[in-house]
Amino acid sequence: MEPLGLHDIIGPIMVGPSSSHTAGALRIARMARRLLSAPPVRADIVLYGSFAHTGTGHGTDKALVAGLMGMEADDLRIRDSFFLAKGTGLEFAFTRATDAQAEAAGADHPNTVDMHIVDAEGAEIDVRGVSIGGGAAAIRRIDGVDVDVSGKRTSVVVSQKDERGVLAHIARCLADASVNIATTRMYRTRRGARAYTVMEVDGAVPASAKREIESSPSVFGVRIIPAEGQDETQHAAPTSDEEIERAENTFAACDFATGQELLDLCKRESCSIAQAMEAREQALYALDGTECDTEAYLERVIEVMRASTEEPLANPQQSIGGLIGGEAHDIVASCTRTNAVVDGIAADAMARAMAVLETNACMGRIVATPTAGSSGVLPGVLFALQNGKGFTDDELKRGILTAAAVGCLVARNATVSGAEGGCQAEVGTAAAMAAAAAVEMSGGSPAAALDAASNALCCLMGLVCDPVGGLVEIPCQKRNGSAAAMALTCAQMALAGIPNLVPFDETVAAMDTVGRTLPAALRETALGGIAATPSACAWCAQGCGE
Numbered sequence: 001m002e003p004l005g006l007h008d009i010i011g012p013i014m015v016g017p018s019s020s021h022t023a024g025a026l027r028i029a030r031m032a033r034r035l036l037s038a039p040p041v042r043a044d045i046v047l048y049g050s051f052a053h054t055g056t057g058h059g060t061d062k063a064l065v066a067g068l069m070g071m072e073a074d075d076l077r078i079r080d081s082f083f084l085a086k087g088t089g090l091e092f093a094f095t096r097a098t099d100a101q102a103e104a105a106g107a108d109h110p111n112t113v114d115m116h117i118v119d120a121e122g123a124e125i126d127v128r129g130v131s132i133g134g135g136a137a138a139i140r141r142i143d144g145v146d147v148d149v150s151g152k153r154t155s156v157v158v159s160q161k162d163e164r165g166v167l168a169h170i171a172r173c174l175a176d177a178s179v180n181i182a183t184t185r186m187y188r189t190r191r192g193a194r195a196y197t198v199m200e201v202d203g204a205v206p207a208s209a210k211r212e213i214e215s216s217p218s219v220f221g222v223r224i225i226p227a228e229g230q231d232e233t234q235h236a237a238p239t240s241d242e243e244i245e246r247a248e249n250t251f252a253a254c255d256f257a258t259g260q261e262l263l264d265l266c267k268r269e270s271c272s273i274a275q276a277m278e279a280r281e282q283a284l285y286a287l288d289g290t291e292c293d294t295e296a297y298l299e300r301v302i303e304v305m306r307a308s309t310e311e312p313l314a315n316p317q318q319s320i321g322g323l324i325g326g327e328a329h330d331i332v333a334s335c336t337r338t339n340a341v342v343d344g345i346a347a348d349a350m351a352r353a354m355a356v357l358e359t360n361a362c363m364g365r366i367v368a369t370p371t372a373g374s375s376g377v378l379p380g381v382l383f384a385l386q387n388g389k390g391f392t393d394d395e396l397k398r399g400i401l402t403a404a405a406v407g408c409l410v411a412r413n414a415t416v417s418g419a420e421g422g423c424q425a426e427v428g429t430a431a432a433m434a435a436a437a438a439v440e441m442s443g444g445s446p447a448a449a450l451d452a453a454s455n456a457l458c459c460l461m462g463l464v465c466d467p468v469g470g471l472v473e474i475p476c477q478k479r480n481g482s483a484a485a486m487a488l489t490c491a492q493m494a495l496a497g498i499p500n501l502v503p504f505d506e507t508v509a510a511m512d513t514v515g516r517t518l519p520a521a522l523r524e525t526a527l528g529g530i531a532a533t534p535s536a537c538a539w540c541a542q543g544c545g546e
Contacts, residue, residue: 002152003255005284006277006294009370009407009416009433010400012135013304014073016360016375017320017472019368020111020417020524021051021058024131026078028113029067031139031151032127034225038120040068043092046114048107050419051131052096053525054470057321059363061094064113068092073135079320079363109140110419110523133417134370145196147187153200153288154227158213159220162188162195166218170197177209194220202288251283259409259450259504266446273436273446274401277408281401298397301367305379308359308366309352319361321471323539328355331481345388346485353380353484357477370407370416373423373465373472374430376480378403381434381487391441399437406436406453413505414512418465419524421515423479428460428511431483431490438491452494454504456487457511464522466529468536475530 014023033040045064047055055061059078066081069088077084085092097105102112111131118124128141139149142157149155156174160166167186174181180202188195210222256262256276265276278294285292316326328351334340335347342350356376360366369378382396391399407416410429415421435452439445444452460483468474502510521528530536 002150003251003284004408004411006281006297006401006404008134008136009404009411010301011368012073013300013365013367014135014372015076015078015363016059016366016372017363018058018060019135019370019372020131020133020419021054021060022063022078022372023073023135023368024111024133024137025051025060025113026063026067026071026073027135027137027151028129028131028139029064029115030070031137031149031225032115032117032125032129033068033070035125035127035139035142035157035223036117036119037123037221039088039090040117041089041091041120042118043068043090044095044116045092046095046097046105048097048102048105048112048114049099049110050524051111051113052098052102053527054467055094055096057467057470057526058472059320060113064115065090065092068117074365076363076365110520110525133415133420134411135368142196143194145187145189145194147196147198148185149198149225150200151225152227153182153202154204155225156197156199156201156205156213157223157225158197158199159222160195160197160216161218161220162186162192163218166216167197169216169219170199170213173209173212174199174201174205176212177206179203179205179209247283247286251280251287254280254283256280256405256409257412259508262405262409263446263450272398272402272440273405273449274398274440277401277405298400299393301400302393302396304365304367305356306383308356308364308375309379309383310355311364312355312358313351317358317362319358319471319473320363321361321469321473323468323471323473324358324361324477326358327477328352328358342485345384346488348387349380349384349484349488350481351380352383353377354477354481356380357472357480361471361473361477369403369433370411370429371418371426373418373467373476374426374480374483376477377427377430377483377487378434378437380480380484381438384484384488385438385441389442395441399441402440402449403433403437406433406450409504410457410508410511413508415515421512422463422518422523423465423476424457424460424463424511425515426465427476427479427483428457428463430480431456431460431487434484434487435490435494438488439494442491442495444491444495448494448497450504451500452487452491454500454502454507455490455493456483457507458502459486459490461507461511462514464518464529465524466522466531467524467526468531469540470526470531474536
């Protein structure tokens with residue numbers, strides 16, 4: 001498993017409403033586009049599982065079309081992709097498979113899509129992709145051959161005849177071009193038939209190397225899929241055995257697989273969780289020889305987060321699905337009255353968290369933390385504390401790094417995907433991240449930060465994912481607002497020194513077990529929970545975006 005970093009948990013910066021169903025879907029289509037030799041002109045798309053049940057409400061269909069046109073995840077034009085596709089000559093059609101059809105097709109992941117694509121040169125390709133949560137995605141099948149292309153590194157995808165010597169030819173061509181190979185896998189349906197070799201490499205692949213690989217009569221074609229979020233210039237990755245060993249040892253010394261390992265690291269290095277996460281991030285970049293952009297990225301994150309909390313307060317708008325719009329503004333107004341039950345920092349956090357979900361539901365730009373459905377909790381807490389306590393943006397950065405460390409641990413040892421673990425995996429994790437951030441910013445110890453995170457996970461354990469009509473609106477918005485206030489409560493408990501019977505790592509393990517025992521109807525399919533109530537079903541029957 002590729003190590004997760006800051007960008008994986010605090011991000012992607014994206015257009016809403018769902019990191020797995022919008023940003024992840026777009027990423028699948030972008031990777032599929034890279035497998036073409038010319039722009040796509042026709043795409044027949046089959047949605048399975050959660051994609052099929054909630055695809056329209058989550059903007060999955062618009063994101064797939066946008067990805068086929070090469071848009072980035074934070075491009076506001078995604079919401080107009082259907083209209084824009086007509087201008088490019090791209091035709092498309094969608095089919096929503098039943099659960100029985102998904103089972104028959106072997107689409108066992110809840111967020112699966114099949115695409116039959118025709119490009120401008122008349123070439124055709126069949127691609128299966130899955131969205132694995134938090135905006136990450138993978139290509140799992142090409143022309144009937146099972147593969148695994150994650151897009152985490154630049155991938156060289158070679159279509160070939162399965163015969164002796166082809167793999168050595170590919171490796172030699174890359175070596176001659178000074179391209180370092182990170183991983184190699186060859187996939188085939190049977191001996192001697194068509195096969196695919198997928199090599200993940202460090203940096204870009206020169207056009208000359210691609211031509212040399214294609215010079216073999218046993219190679220049908222070569223496609224290059226650049227690593228997501230990276231340009232195609234060559235990176236100065238470690239090359240000598242000594243450099244590679246030094247980079248790996250440095251990362252190993254900074255890495256932490258569990259909360260206990262993180263606490264041990266902080267104690268050994270006399271550092272905070274934020275400092276430990278920043279050092280790990282620098283070491284992670286050094287493994288690939290890429291420049292660490294932590295400071296610039298955090299500034300961009302704060303900019304987008306702040307805008308997503310403020311715009312709905314100043315200019316309330318109705319969401320795309322029509323279920324929410326203006327609630328954050330109403331909260332602010334109500335909390336100024338003499339009979340307000342909640343006021344101060346807690347009220348501000350609640351309002352701002354709800355505001356982010358309005359931005360998200362309007363297909364505005366947000367930061368997934370760790371997902372789009374839970375994107376309001378952390379910024380709500382951060383900016384409420386900044387407003388109430390006078391924290392600087394640099395102190396907010398410390399909080400974000402701490403939150404990222406907690407999110408990495410949950411993703412590594414459980415899941416942050418609602419389709420896999422319910423809303424506890426999304427809003428629960430976001431609350432844990434925000435609680436830990438609040439403790440860090442308030443001068444609490446690393447142990448106190450993880451205690452706060454554990455409390456938040458415990459309080460939201462078992463929370464199901466049941467979006468009405470498949471929209472990230474109800475009950476998502478109110479859960480974000482409530483979780484922001486609860487994160488502050490859990491942070492204060494930890495700062496007060498109130499002990500936990502169950503440590504962070506055991507709480508994460510328990511959450512993972514609970515999530516995997518939830519029935520499919522309670523994991524983002526909109527088939528159970530609040531989504532299945534008579535009132536919700538009556539609203540959907542009137543037209544809820546499906």
